[in-house]
Amino acid sequence: MASCKTHAETLKTEASEAAKKAQEDTAAALADYQANYPRKLFFGYEWDEAKAEKLGFQMAWSDDKFTYFRASKVLALYEINEDGKPSLIQYKYRDGLYTVPKLLYDGYFAIGTKKENKLTFHRERSKS
Numbered sequence: 001m002a003s004c005k006t007h008a009e010t011l012k013t014e015a016s017e018a019a020k021k022a023q024e025d026t027a028a029a030l031a032d033y034q035a036n037y038p039r040k041l042f043f044g045y046e047w048d049e050a051k052a053e054k055l056g057f058q059m060a061w062s063d064d065k066f067t068y069f070r071a072s073k074v075l076a077l078y079e080i081n082e083d084g085k086p087s088l089i090q091y092k093y094r095d096g097l098y099t100v101p102k103l104l105y106d107g108y109f110a111i112g113t114k115k116e117n118k119l120t121f122h123r124e125r126s127k128s
Contacts, residue, residue: 040064047121055109055119062103062123069098073111075119080106 045060052058056072074093077100078086089107092099108120 037063042123045121045123047119051116051119055111055117057109057119060121060123065101065103067098067100067102067104069100069109070096071098071109072096075109075111075117077109078107079104080108 040063041061042063043059043061045062047057047060055075057069058072059070061068077089077091077098079089080086086108089100089102089104091101103123104121105123105125106121108118110118
């Protein structure tokens with residue numbers, strides 16, 4: 001019985017140490033991610049600034065997985081495919097932020113069919 005108690009205490013100590021190590025590893029990984037994340041951000045989207053302001057758009061950027069737009073209005077979002085045809089894109093909009101679960105290079109926002117209610121954007125593709 002004493003042997004079982006000793007073994008149980010040893011396992012308890014090992015589990016506690018493993019949990020502490022996992023927590024330290026997680027904290028280190030999070031710190032590394034936070035330190036390196038700004039290097040992944042790309043702010044080089046081009047669009048007509050006057051039209052963007054009129055339609056309530058302030059900023060566009062992306063990281064290595066998502067595209068983001070800061071805007072005060074919700075409009076339909078289209079991606080221009082490599083064949084030149086537009087496709088309606090799904091996104092999340094919350095608190096003035098569009099979050100698109102992919103990198104967008106060419107596309108536009110639109111409300112209605114009038115040309116003045118269409119904001120076209122472009123991002124250069126990397127040369128790698």
